[in-house]
Amino acid sequence: MTETSLSSPTVTRFDGKVAVITGGSRGIGKAVADKLIKGGAKVVIGDILEQEGQATVDDFNKNAGSKVASFIRTDVTKYTDNKALFQHAESEFGGVDIAVLNAGIVSNCDTLFSPLDDDLEEKIFNINAIGVIKGAKVALLHMAKRGGGSIVCTASLAGLYCLPFFNAYNATKHALVGFVRSCQHLPDICNVRINAVCPGYVETDLLKNLVDADPSLAISICNPRVPLEYVVDGNIMFLSDTTKNAKILMVLPDGPQFSETPELPGSMISEASEKSTREYAKTVVPDGKEKLAKALQNYKNEYH
Ligand SMILES: NC(=O)c1ccc[n+]([C@@H]2O[C@H](COP(=O)([O-])OP(=O)(O)OC[C@H]3O[C@@H](n4cnc5c(N)ncnc54)[C@H](O)[C@@H]3O)[C@@H](O)[C@H]2O)c1
Structure with missing residues (x-):
């Protein structure tokens, strides 16, 4: 593990850039959208939460005094929705330079003794892992056409360590880390970079809903929290530092730290x-x- 500083060669202006953000109706995705808009980008949010998503972009547009954001209902598990999302960004704002693939759930994360139900078993994988892979594949096509771009996936510390009782969630986030680390050659093929942030616990609705649904889980997640702005800064670093590709950044209560890919045994x-x-x-x-x-x-x- 190597420590990093987010004040490395970063530019925080995104004038003329267009970003697609999944799961941006609230929480981490919304905070990243806000930062990108403040840096001059246009943002398209894709989420299943329609009212919250529309209210979020209405606020962004009102505060900016012009159209800087748009919402389209998107279920990241569907290719049709992923394609409609990126095409919407193209028709609204002219193309896509940035994708923040952030939609995720934690419900039904402890599946060892849950009912033997196909849909229940597959849901968390379809959203957290396959949804990101589908989004990344569609993003690549749009970005390659435009001459390049940058993708950041929201994985989790659960993609590197194993949170007790979160077996399915851990597996989906490990899948994302593996996917991102496998993309070393992407910039040479199409000038697109892909990286992942791995936050520890951040106080968002995701955590609150988890504990509301199963109060006994509160005891397993009482670790120190990560400030939301650290996760935003991790995204911004990856989006602006063109030297970074296939990298995994842990976002911890005391700041960011890269997680290096283990060496192949001799x-x-x-x-x-x-x-x-x-x-x-x-x-x-x-x-x-x-x-x-x-x-x-x-x-x-x-x-x-
Ligand atoms: N909060 C944490 O402690 C924490 C820690 C590490 C990683 N993460 C990850 O961060 C990401 C964002 O989570 P958050 O904490 O902001 O929670 P959140 O619940 O506030 O945001 C998640 C968003 O994803 C959306 N979403 C869920 N299913 C979707 C689908 N099928 N299609 C489109 N959108 C969908 C939700 O509607 C919601 O707006 C998730 O991937 C989560 O796993 C969160």
């Missing part, structure tokens, strides 16, 4: 494996560019 490495890794490194970017060109063409064909 016994996994041989001369032959090193040779094949070098060969793979030569092909991964041209192969990725070819696959991206096909994906872009398919996406374009869908709408013509």
